[in-house]
Amino acid sequence: MQYDLTVDNITKNFDLFTAVDQVSFDIPSGSFFSILGPSGCGKTTLMRMIAGFETPTSGDIRIKGDSVVALPPNRRNVKMVFQHLALFPMMNVQENIAYGLRCRGAGKDEITRKVGEVLERIGLPDSANKEISQLSGGQKQRIAIARCMVLDPDVLLLDEPLGALDLKLREHMKIELKSLQHEFDTTFVYITHDQSEALVMSDNVAVMKDGRFEQVGSPQDLYHNPQTPFVAGFVGDSNRWSGKVKDVSNGIITATTESGLTLQSKSATGDTVSTGEEINIFVRPEAVQLHLGDEAAQLASAGSGLNHMPVTVESMLFNGANSRILVNTQSGERIEVDLPQRGEHTTLRNGDRIGISWAQSQSLCFRG
Amino acid sequence: MNHAQKRLAFLLLFAPFFLWILLLIVLPHIGVFILSVKEKVGMGVYEYGLGNYIEFFNEPVYWNTLLRTAVMSIFVTIVTLIIGFPIAYYIAKIARQRAKAGLFLLCLIPLWVSDLVRSFGWIVLLRETGIVSSFLQYIGIVSGPVEFLYNDATVVVGLVYTVMLFMIVPLVTTLDGMDDSLIEAGFNLGGSRLTVLRRIIIPYAMPGIISGCIVVFMLTAGSYLTPILLGGKNSQWFTEQIYEQFITRFNWESGAAFGVLLLIFTSITVWIGLRLSGQTLSSTVAKT
Amino acid sequence: MSQHKKTLIAAATGLALLTSVNASADTTLRLLTWGSYAPDKVVQMFEEKYPDIKVEVTFSNNEEMISKLRATRGAGFDLAQPSHDRIHSAQLEYNIYKPMDLSKIDLSNVDTTLLDGVKANTTIDGKVFSVPHQWGTTGLMADKTIAPDFNSWGDICDPQYKGKTSMRLKRTILLAMAFDMGEDPFAAYSDLNKYQGILNKVTDKLIDCKDNIKAYWKGGDDLSAMMLSGEIVGSETWDSTAFKLYNQNKNIVFVPPKTGALAWIDTFTLPRKGKADDAAYKWINFVMSPEIIPLMSASTGAVAAVNGGIDLMPDDKREALKAAFTPADIKNLKFFANIPPGVEDMEGKALEKIKAASGS
Incomplete structure (x- = not known):
């Protein structure tokens, strides 16, 4: 398999602080790869090493198989879209895009032709003579990408470029970035702290924490099969408990939480746990089902393979398709539950007594 | 507050500025201009006319001195820019926050002592039997005493030293406002150091460069003590000419005309500079 | 309120x-x-x-x-x-x-x-x-060990002291040189045309003299520094400055010029x-x-x-x-005569010309 970018056991120390700690990964040609992590996790340092603005303490970086660690930034065929885009304010659109071509020594005709082509491809064919200040946020975004893409880079790095946009535009640009990546068929490496950006656009996502990769995988994989408690907590929303194992049988782990709730779950990693161990249990809000009226009572007597319990409605969080409901268990724990907007729950009011349940397989546990 | 009160409040706020402009800037200039178009026809008898200006253009000594002052001032401005830019870049982009204040302070030091003391400092250093000359003899680079004083180069050095701060402050202000990622983007897109400097950093800093140059040029062309004390037998500065007219020759009328000419001439030079660099006053001096 | x-x-x-x-x-x-x-x-x-x-x-x-x-x-x-x-x-x-x-x-x-x-x-x-x-007077000052014969205004322009003399570029030196050239400028005040003639001669002389001069002094301090350091050996001077230097170096003496010191x-x-x-x-x-x-x-x-x-x-x-x-020197003093109107302007122009002329 052809890899556009290979990072091999790379480490970066600043004085006594290790920003990136022995990270390795390969990115196949033409894929969209995201590095997701909270601020301070080392993702920006990692990207700056790939671009050449920082020198790794140890390890190797290869682009299309060739090591670039010794090359200065301007000799690497890795282009970068900066967080605040870094469009040159004293140049117009045409000059911004032509800058890289001119550095390469391209002729006048070639520059005009290539700038025209790339503007066509990003859907802004008439903006060559516009000043940067005349562009909208989304247009600036596209110009910043065009400025890099006109140079046919092996890898395009994007450093949280959507951070400064308002929500609506951000949602729109997620889709647009993905389609631009298809359009140019170039490897994109995208850095973000926003899990939804990473999940929506990427072919593969690496979750990073404290300078290390926690897990690398497809968005679905990360979401459904998190391998560490951090990933389970960081990717998507979860209800989370810590508890002590009381019993293990047939892969079903029964544990009691601190407040006395008894829950059944499966090991996320496949590791075996034994009685008395501390574990963390994660349940996604959409895995929990609501039971109204008689249904709740029936459930209480059935009890096979389901975690179920009576609860009181605390409050409703209406947000269209993403509406949630907060409920309290009898022992006083709060649980977040997705509230499907299909009409059957319109009668729910604060203080109503209902039942909830979820399957053992939807309840993942990790060693504490 | 009703409308009348608002107006009153505005007038009260505006009054100090207005008075300052009127009393200290507008009126004196009008006074100087009126004085400059008077001609002395006899003892205590004056007539209006352009004689003082005609005299200026008829006497090569005068306009030569003005030209010389302008050329030297432009040269001082360029040297100050060339030396000041790297310093400003270092302060704005490379030095740590705490070091910045210290470096600024260093640039400020020349302004803590008066023109006169500063010039004497240079004299002590540069005279034939001075510190630099003695040191060079001591380490054996030269065999006899060397006179560094009393020439145009010394005047340039003294002036550059004096006006450096006025170049560095606007430069640091503009460069400080420049996002580091612009420079990184310049490299990332394939630019060499020279390209990034020429196509990104300098164009970005242009407003600061121009406003620094304007201030430095004006200060230099209008300086008095430094060129006179450090200059040699042939060095002439136009301000000296104005002083001579006013004080030694009691010829206030022609001194005033020279003053007006200096103002017009420096203004034209600044205007040409702005046109050549494609900047405007509002985009440079008003901005920083 | x-x-x-x-x-x-x-x-x-x-x-x-x-x-x-x-x-x-x-x-x-x-x-x-x-x-x-x-x-x-x-x-x-x-x-x-x-x-x-x-x-x-x-x-x-x-x-x-x-x-x-x-x-x-x-x-x-x-x-x-x-x-x-x-x-x-x-x-x-x-x-x-x-x-x-x-x-x-x-x-x-x-x-x-x-x-x-x-x-x-x-x-x-x-x-x-x-x-x-x-x-007091304005006259000459010289280091008598190096320039024992320095005793006339014209000696400032003597090539044997090239680069080692100084003067103040003010009206005093114009009058001094006029006396040195055998003229009586004070007498010529009554006939400004004649005075202009004298000034022209003096101007030419002082322009030629420029090469010979190290620098024009501007005040007692820079004159003292040049003289004490030996950078110059003879100069036009105020008598008081020369007396002060005599205290510090007995070789530096005030010399009344042959044509008479100018007195004020x-x-x-x-x-x-x-x-x-x-x-x-x-x-x-x-x-x-x-x-x-x-x-x-x-x-x-x-x-x-x-x-x-x-x-x-x-x-x-x-x-x-x-x-x-x-x-005899006291008797020979030349007291400055009243300056008639217009003379300052003529002298000012002469001084400008000298300053502007390019020496080396």
């Missing part, structure tokens, strides 16, 4: 009190004079003797004195000290002085030759405007709008008294215009003076 009113009233009262206190306390004598002509010690003694008078000193020179008084039409100062030759035309043209009441000055001990000279120079419409204070007399003159004439007269009598003269001369290096003025010099200066001047 009432609070504001109170503050205002308080401030106004305070201001009124301050001004009244100030006005009743004493008179201020505002002196416009040369640097070193009002030594701190003398001012202190004067204020002790007249506790109701406070002395404020502004240091200046001939040209600035006239310019300052011209700007205010004679106001702002109570006593000025211009040189004897710069009063007549300034008074005629700008009307900045007022006549003196000689009865208020103790003239008993004043050197009559100098007094008559100053009176002759500064009498307009029968009124006397000035009395003499101190006199600094005067006491009252600005037209002076407000403290009585205090001014008191100051004049005070500094001309025999107890004060040695203090004053020690500070200025100039000779008081009283009988036996030279003997009242401090020891070191008297010694230097006597070493420099023979009685």
Whole structure:
């Protein structure tokens, strides 16, 4: 398999602080790869090493198989879209895009032709003579990408470029970035702290924490099969408990939480746990089902393979398709539950007594 | 507050500025201009006319001195820019926050002592039997005493030293406002150091460069003590000419005309500079 | 609002009190004079003797004195000290002085030759405007071990001292060179065409001389530094500067030029709008008294215009003076003549030409 970018056991120390700690990964040609992590996790340092603005303490970086660690930034065929885009304010659109071509020594005709082509491809064919200040946020975004893409880079790095946009535009640009990546068929490496950006656009996502990769995988994989408690907590929303194992049988782990709730779950990693161990249990809000009226009572007597319990409605969080409901268990724990907007729950009011349940397989546990 | 009160409040706020402009800037200039178009026809008898200006253009000594002052001032401005830019870049982009204040302070030091003391400092250093000359003899680079004083180069050095701060402050202000990622983007897109400097950093800093140059040029062309004390037998500065007219020759009328000419001439030079660099006053001096 | 009113009233009262206190306390004598002509010690003694008078000193020179008084039409100062030759035309043209009441000055001990000279120079419409204070000369100074024969103005331009001489580029050197070339510029003041002719010759001479000069000195300090360091061996100088250097290096002597040293007399003159004439007269009598003269001369290096003025010099200066001047030299002194209107302009242009000419 052809890899556009290979990072091999790379480490970066600043004085006594290790920003990136022995990270390795390969990115196949033409894929969209995201590095997701909270601020301070080392993702920006990692990207700056790939671009050449920082020198790794140890390890190797290869682009299309060739090591670039010794090359200065301007000799690497890795282009970068900066967080605040870094469009040159004293140049117009045409000059911004032509800058890289001119550095390469391209002729006048070639520059005009290539700038025209790339503007066509990003859907802004008439903006060559516009000043940067005349562009909208989304247009600036596209110009910043065009400025890099006109140079046919092996890898395009994007450093949280959507951070400064308002929500609506951000949602729109997620889709647009993905389609631009298809359009140019170039490897994109995208850095973000926003899990939804990473999940929506990427072919593969690496979750990073404290300078290390926690897990690398497809968005679905990360979401459904998190391998560490951090990933389970960081990717998507979860209800989370810590508890002590009381019993293990047939892969079903029964544990009691601190407040006395008894829950059944499966090991996320496949590791075996034994009685008395501390574990963390994660349940996604959409895995929990609501039971109204008689249904709740029936459930209480059935009890096979389901975690179920009576609860009181605390409050409703209406947000269209993403509406949630907060409920309290009898022992006083709060649980977040997705509230499907299909009409059957319109009668729910604060203080109503209902039942909830979820399957053992939807309840993942990790060693504490 | 009703409308009348608002107006009153505005007038009260505006009054100090207005008075300052009127009393200290507008009126004196009008006074100087009126004085400059008077001609002395006899003892205590004056007539209006352009004689003082005609005299200026008829006497090569005068306009030569003005030209010389302008050329030297432009040269001082360029040297100050060339030396000041790297310093400003270092302060704005490379030095740590705490070091910045210290470096600024260093640039400020020349302004803590008066023109006169500063010039004497240079004299002590540069005279034939001075510190630099003695040191060079001591380490054996030269065999006899060397006179560094009393020439145009010394005047340039003294002036550059004096006006450096006025170049560095606007430069640091503009460069400080420049996002580091612009420079990184310049490299990332394939630019060499020279390209990034020429196509990104300098164009970005242009407003600061121009406003620094304007201030430095004006200060230099209008300086008095430094060129006179450090200059040699042939060095002439136009301000000296104005002083001579006013004080030694009691010829206030022609001194005033020279003053007006200096103002017009420096203004034209600044205007040409702005046109050549494609900047405007509002985009440079008003901005920083 | 009432609070504001109170503050205002308080401030106004305070201001009124301050001004009244100030006005009743004493008179201020505002002196416009040369640097070193009002030594701190003398001012202190004067204020002790007249506790109701406070002395404020502004240091200046001939040209600035006239310019300052011209700007205010004679106001702002109570006593000025211009040189004897710069009063007549300034008074005629700008009307900045007022006549003196000689009865208020103790003239008993004043050197009559100098007094008559100053009176002759500064009498307009029968009124006397000035009395003499101190006199001194401008001449040459040389390091006698290196330049023993340095004794005429023209020697400044002698190629054997190339790059080792200096002068002040002011009107004095124009007059000095004119004398050196055998002219009498003061006599030519009455015929300005003739004077222009002399000036042209002097200008050419001084332009040729430029190569020979190290630098034009601007004040006593830079002249002293050049002379003491040996950077120059001979120069035009004020006698007081030469006397000071003689103290530090006995080889540096004042040399009266062959054609005669140029002599000036600094005067006491009252600005037209002076407000403290009585205090001014008191100051004049005070500094001309025999107890004060040695203090004053020690500070200025100039000779008081009283009988036996030279003997009242401090020891070191008297010694230097006597070493420099023979009685014949004293006789040969050339006192500056009144400058008629227009001459300053002609001289100014000559000086500009010299400055602008390119030497090396």
